[in-house]
Amino acid sequence: EWALEGLPSDELSIQNAIMVTRSSRYPLMVDPQGQANRWIKNREKHRISQNPGMCITTLTAKNLKDQLEFTMGEGLCLVIENVENEVDPLLDPVMDKAIIKKGKNLYINVSDQNMDYKEKFSMYMTSRLPNPHFSPELSAKVTVIDFTVTLKGLEQQLLGRLISMEQKSLEDTLAALEEDVTNNTKSLQLLDKQLLDRLSNSQGNLLEDTELI
Template sequence: MKDWHCKCGNLGISCSAIFSLYNTLGDNVQCRTWHLAGLPVDTFSVDNAIVVSHSRRWPLMIDPQGQARKWVVNMEKENGLQIVKQTDPAFLRILEISLQKGQPLLIEGVGEELDPILDGVLLKQTFTQKGVEHVQLGELITEYHPEFRLYLTTRLRNPHYLPQVTIKVVVINFIITQLGLENQLLGLVVAHERPQLEEKKNRLLVESAHNHRALQRTQEKILEVLSTAGQNLLEDEKAIDIMSSSRVSMNVF
């Protein structure tokens, strides 16, 4: 990274002195939401979550402590998350229903090999029939909902995945870091010794996330008004109303 930075400087290319995935792709409101869902607050975990949300391939998360599973379950529970193992008798049926309804699916307990029936889903080899997207599951063809999301987790600490697997998924190491462990232990101690304080902290985190989300929506409304308003902004009643309500909201924050 240092060599790359030096070469950019020699070529007159502007670049940050310290690279940060969060500063490049992160979203403050989204990160707060992730933390509320159980994502550890350390930079390593946040970067992992950013990769999960931006990757074109479905994530296979190395998760011996269950951190990623907890985060995914809390994050997707309102969206009808389905949880299954490859060894479950109803695995294929649950996969098919999730694909059709666009429900998020968590396949947990993955080993070092993936069921070949997942190939079409992992590679996103969809095709259109009668105007509807479909995907093939072995010999079965089923509808593919555009809102479908897939997560895979493994409890193996040091799995060895062959290239045939790694080209189909993005492998992400969610092993807990020292900072993440310290924060969790601190939370457990505070929850035991001062439960009211821990409850207040969680409540403030929720309020903060809601406020930042509302602030972001307000900013988007203002930008929309400015881009669509005519030459005389003061004569646009809709623009004036939105600006006035936005001012009230800003004062609240």
């Protein structure tokens, strides 16, 4: 699935993707070559397409607070590009996930303002600096992930490109098969969930429920 989203297939990129998707903290990606940024934008293209102007930003954007409020309230994603060594303190309560619950509603207090927060909200930060010096305080609030391409990773990526150029038909077939496997896996997961829901809500003798069988 990650390869279909444009993630390079070398070992380091895959390990980094696991950290991005599994970490409980928001990722801050060291990304001199821009590969992580491209992957995230492809991965989140459906949410970004709903309002690109609000979902992609920089720390110097004049409307950063408005973008943050909008994406958190709508459960979208916020991609902050070109981060340098420091991050705006405006983001501190968001990075801390200082969520306030009032009844059924969730909020995060940003600059003395309670902003709506949806659990689907995601935030990604990328830095083009090859050797950034993030403060210990910032590093404790986020998951710093180094996407800098190594020599071994570059060799693996170039080999993959060479194979795709020389055996394009096989590469296209493989890509199509990978997409089919991904789609079929998602379908099976959905069917499993529907079956479990039916079983948990079923009443009476299961053997007499012909539709369920």
